Amino acid sequence: MDTSLPKLDQFLAAVEAATTDGSLVRLALRMPFGADETLKSVDIKPATIRDALKLSFTFHHKTRDLTQNHPPDGAIGQLKRLIEKDFRQAFLFTTGFDLAYDAQGKQPRLKQTEATSKAPATLEHDREKARPIKAVEANWLAALGVTGADGQVLKAAGDKFRQINRYVEILGPLLKAIPPDRLKRVVDMGAGKGYLTFAVADYLCQLDRQSTDVVGVEFRQDLVDFCNRTAQDSEIGNLSFAQGTIESFDSTGADALIALHACDTATDDAIAKGIAAGAELIVVAPCCHKQIRREMEAAHQGTDLDFVTRHGIFLERQAEMVTDAMRAMILEHFGYSTKVFEFISDVHTPKNVLIVGTKTRRGKDAGALKRLEAAKAYFGIRRHHLEDALGL
Numbered sequence: 155m156d157t158s159l160p161k162l163d164q165f166l167a168a169v170e171a172a173t174t175d176g177s178l179v180r181l182a183l184r185m186p187f188g189a190d191e192t193l194k195s196v197d198i199k200p201a202t203i204r205d206a207l208k209l210s211f212t213f214h215h216k217t218r219d220l221t222q223n224h225p226p227d228g229a230i231g232q233l234k235r236l237i238e239k240d241f242r243q244a245f246l247f248t249t250g251f252d253l254a255y256d257a258q259g260k261q262p263r264l265k266q267t268e269a270t271s272k273a274p275a276t277l278e279h280d281r282e283k284a285r286p287i288k289a290v291e292a293n294w295l296a297a298l299g300v301t302g303a304d305g306q307v308l309k310a311a312g313d314k315f316r317q318i319n320r321y322v323e324i325l326g327p328l329l330k331a332i333p334p335d336r337l338k339r340v341v342d343m344g345a346g347k348g349y350l351t352f353a354v355a356d357y358l359c360q361l362d363r364q365s366t367d368v369v370g371v372e373f374r375q376d377l378v379d380f381c382n383r384t385a386q387d388s389e390i391g392n393l394s395f396a397q398g399t400i401e402s403f404d405s406t407g408a409d410a411l412i413a414l415h416a417c418d419t420a421t422d423d424a425i426a427k428g429i430a431a432g433a434e435l436i437v438v439a440p441c442c443h444k445q446i447r448r449e450m451e452a453a454h455q456g457t458d459l460d461f462v463t464r465h466g467i468f469l470e471r472q473a474e475m476v477t478d479a480m481r482a483m484i485l486e487h488f489g490y491s492t493k494v495f496e497f498i499s500d501v502h503t504p505k506n507v508l509i510v511g512t513k514t515r516r517g518k519d520a521g522a523l524k525r526l527e528a529a530k531a532y533f534g535i536r537r538h539h540l541e542d543a544l545g546l
């Protein structure tokens with residue numbers, strides 16, 4: 155590298171050399187500052203198109219992607235213009251080294267590091283797998299530690315990224331099916347670090363439904379502060395986080411209620427808040443099932459069911475099924491049609507059951523409560539926490 159050249163020329167010379175000798179893996183342009191405020195990032199890959207080498211530029215705009223393919227000579231000129239006018243950071247990835255160009259400070263800087271990928275680019279003219287949340291576009295993913303500065307998913311966060319997308323693949327169509335005037339507010343109970351809350355807000359923005367508020371409710375103040383800061387930095391206007399307990403949250407006006415892995419009876423409290431608000435949609439992925447487990451453990455000793463529940467693992471599985479099936483029954487009592495299914499492979503997490511309740515009926519179904527009473531008697535359960543939370 156000729157270090158007497160300006161840093162940008164050194165960077166472009168390295169790109170040219172990597173393109174010529176076939177070591178180019180990809181390029182990434184980040185930290186936009188140009189006139190086009192919709193342009194968020196650009197990714198560039200070598201590709202063979204009609205037997206000729208091209209550099210394929212994907213321009214990620216706020217609501218769409220545009221692709222342009224340039225022969226290598228033209229591509230270097232285009233890259234130079236983009237770095238000068240639109241992006242403060244450029245990353246070159248080759249099979250030999252990574253090179254970062256950073257023009258955020260007074261003087262541009264270049265930093266060469268070990269190659270992230272030693273595998274050459276495939277040169278196939280492929281498309282990024284269609285995912286509702288795209289790594290390079292969702293800037294909040296970097297703050298949550300899912301992607302790096304270049305917008306690529308970090309190795310350790312691959313499962314999280316897949317999970318986030320899986321939730322949106324399931325939740326997205328359910329939310330989309332609710333007419334905008336009936337979906338003013340989505341509440342995420344026990345939001346934690348906000349992975350799902352951000353994903354839902356992002357998805358609604360993609361649908362141009364910013365008029366729907368998304369609120370994350372979380373007990374821990376540090377997480378609430380972090381998530382509110384990240385929402386502001388990411389310019390997701392319809393998203394906010396509130397500190398407090400699920401039990402004490404005023405859910406009035408919640409049209410959709412979600413709760414992902416809210417511990418034990420917190421899931422019941424979340425469902426109760428959704429029912430109280432008359433939410434159109436209630437979606438929960440339960441976590442642990444301690445309350446019913448304790449009741450069953452005490453009730454089954456010395457009974458016919460003891461042969462199952464004396465084994466800890468079977469007691470746990472039984473408690474999970476019974477707790478969640480009863481939640482579904484109670485939802486049905488309040489006019490919700492329910493579906494219970496595994497939403498992600500248990501390789502990623504054993505907490506993979508989703509209960510989806512969609513409000514389809516007005517009034518109450520007394521039959522569901524009768525079935526609940528019979529089931530409780532059979533399993534020796536005195537009270538299900540959801541009954542208490544609803545004052546049943």
Ligand SMILES: C[S@@+](CC[C@H](N)C(=O)[O-])C[C@H]1O[C@@H](n2cnc3c(N)ncnc32)[C@H](O)[C@@H]1O
Pocket residue numbers: 343344345346347348349350371372373374377398399400401413414415416417420441
């Ligand atoms: C296992 S984490 C799940 C976080 C998030 N939903 C996710 O899946 O990434 C559960 C979160 O719920 C919060 N939480 C548990 N019980 C709560 C309650 N009763 N009220 C408010 N937050 C609660 C915890 O502080 C924690 O951050």
